Amino acid sequence: MLHRKVILAIADGLGDRPHPLLEHKTPLEYAETPNLDRLASMGITGMMDLIGSGIPVGTDMGHLILFGYEPHHYPGRGPIEALGIGMDVQSGDIVLRCNFATVDENGIVVDRRAGRIREGTVEIADAINGLEFEGVKVYFKPATEHRAALILRGIGLSDKVSDSDPKAPNDGSPYHLVRPLDSSEESKRTAAILNLFLAKAHRILSRHSVNAERLEKGKLPANFILTRGAGQMAQLEPITDELNIKGSCIAGESTVLGVAQLAGFEPITDNSMTGNIDTNIELKAKMAIEEIAKKDMVVVHVKAPDLKGHDNEPFEKAKAIERFDQMVGIIAQGLPEDVYLALAADHSTPCEVGEHTGDPVPILIYGPSIRRDRVMQYNELDCAYGGLGRLSGNEFIRTLHGLMGRVKKQGN
Ligand SMILES: [Zn+2]
Structure with a gap:
């Protein structure tokens, strides 16, 4: 089996709706995101419902799924914290x-x-x-x-x-x-x-x-x-053991680091990873490249888009997304040939709602011999035309595990 690696970059609460202050664009459409769009033009895109369409999820549940668990594995907020x-x-x-x-x-x-x-x-x-x-x-x-x-x-x-x-x-x-x-x-x-x-x-x-x-x-x-x-606390097998892989998670937020540890990923953090718009994206990108040399899967998380969605600050949310774009750009530059770079979000936090909603989020995979689609931009409207179609969170992560060569063949 051909084994490859994945860096998964997660923008917390990224998904949104068209906003009157942003010329009726979503913050992701409105933001200047040359790096995300370049990856969209060279990769495959789609939309994801973390659990199912219309179902809002918390950051803990969203990440539990993005790390490879099923919703019923949720151990409660206390154990994760x-x-x-x-x-x-x-x-x-x-x-x-x-x-x-x-x-x-x-x-x-x-x-x-x-x-x-x-x-x-x-x-x-x-x-x-x-x-x-x-x-x-x-x-x-x-x-x-x-x-x-x-x-x-x-x-x-x-x-x-x-x-x-x-x-x-x-x-x-x-x-x-x-x-x-x-x-x-x-x-x-x-x-x-x-x-x-x-x-x-x-x-x-x-x-x-x-x-x-x-x-x-x-x-x-x-x-x-x-x-x-x-x-x-339930008896949960670490995902890393199940797939026989090694993983790292780079984040500033304890909820995300908690889920990472549950899943068997090494938590990596720094005081400069603030969980806000001033978070050290350069360090996160640098560490993602360093870690993927030693590991099979690296998750790198940025919190700020979610915070700005909760605060109904569409311009600030667009700025937070531009920081995410810069981080992804640095990672893409240093990306080794056998590594996929995937983009996702744990849920939508539309500014007009100020809370998590069940609106689907855009997803993207770029990397070696990927089946490119015709989508040229990474946002909620264009990715709906993408080649991945509309996947559940479990399906999206299984797609990544499949590309990594870690999903067992069914039948003979
Ligand atoms: Zn979240």
């Missing part, structure tokens, strides 16, 4: 997303983000990491700013438990006791253990020196942990 911040997540673990928060003496949530705490979270987290309740070990680690993740490890646990977080915009209401969401013993036990943890954490954090200092400076103390989104 925990992996993304470098926690050791094991099969069977219950993982929750958390906020450092401020509650008053009556359990009223004064601030769900503890004054958007930035400093001292590592020290505070250390004070409650490693606690044990009824044989269940609790691991706790801070993420960016007020965010954190929590793992419960032990036997007889379930992810069918409610959130203690009253959720935005509910500052001023009491935190919720965790309740079982079904009648199983596992759910009851998990809810009880979480409530014990929350009470103990509150006692420890209320006395913590970081919070004493915060109070002295007139800042809100991080004296409570709000939990949400419990998920149980």
Whole structure:
């Protein structure tokens, strides 16, 4: 079998709709994208529905599919976030997303983000990491700013438990006791253990020196942990093992890096990969070329188009796309002969909606002896005429795996 390699460049939230401020073009049509268009003219294009037409997906689900899993493999947001911040997540673990928060003496949530705490979270987290309740070990680690993740490890646990977080915009209401969401013993036990943890954490954090200092400076103390989104880590085989390949993922966003680790891809990041329009595209492109020399598949991710879609900033979104175009241009220049360069997005984030939608996204594959189509530009309207047609996310990724020579023959 002829084995080849793939670099997959993902523009987060790239897909959009014609916008009145952009002469009724989409941001991708409006943007100056000479590199994307050159690849379109030399490659094969199409449209992709990540799961199915009209179904919006989150960045975590979108990437789970782009890394080669099926939608039903989704392990929940908690496990993905925990992996993304470098926690050791094991099969069977219950993982929750958390906020450092401020509650008053009556359990009223004064601030769900503890004054958007930035400093001292590592020290505070250390004070409650490693606690044990009824044989269940609790691991706790801070993420960016007020965010954190929590793992419960032990036997007889379930992810069918409610959130203690009253959720935005509910500052001023009491935190919720965790309740079982079904009648199983596992759910009851998990809810009880979480409530014990929350009470103990509150006692420890209320006395913590970081919070004493915060109070002295007139800042809100991080004296409570709000939990949400419990998920149980499933037994998933890394895609890299399944295909017998080696992979790397270059990204600034922890969600993407978390999915990458699940799939067996080596996560590669740098402080200059900001997840915004100022992200270091030159470094990303350089590393993509370096990594593909050692690996079979490299995923390189750019977040900014999604952010600008959420903010309904069509001109800014076009600018973010131009940065993506520059990155792809550098990668294309350094692309070895046996490597395909593929373009995709994890979902559409149309400016006029400000949220993810199920509009299909443009896809493209360029590389050795590819069946070229007649499409000359990479955008939502032209790629609809492309030779790949309209594929699901799984079909698109399988197409790439097929070109890599990694899909098993059916029959004899
Ligand atoms: Zn996304």
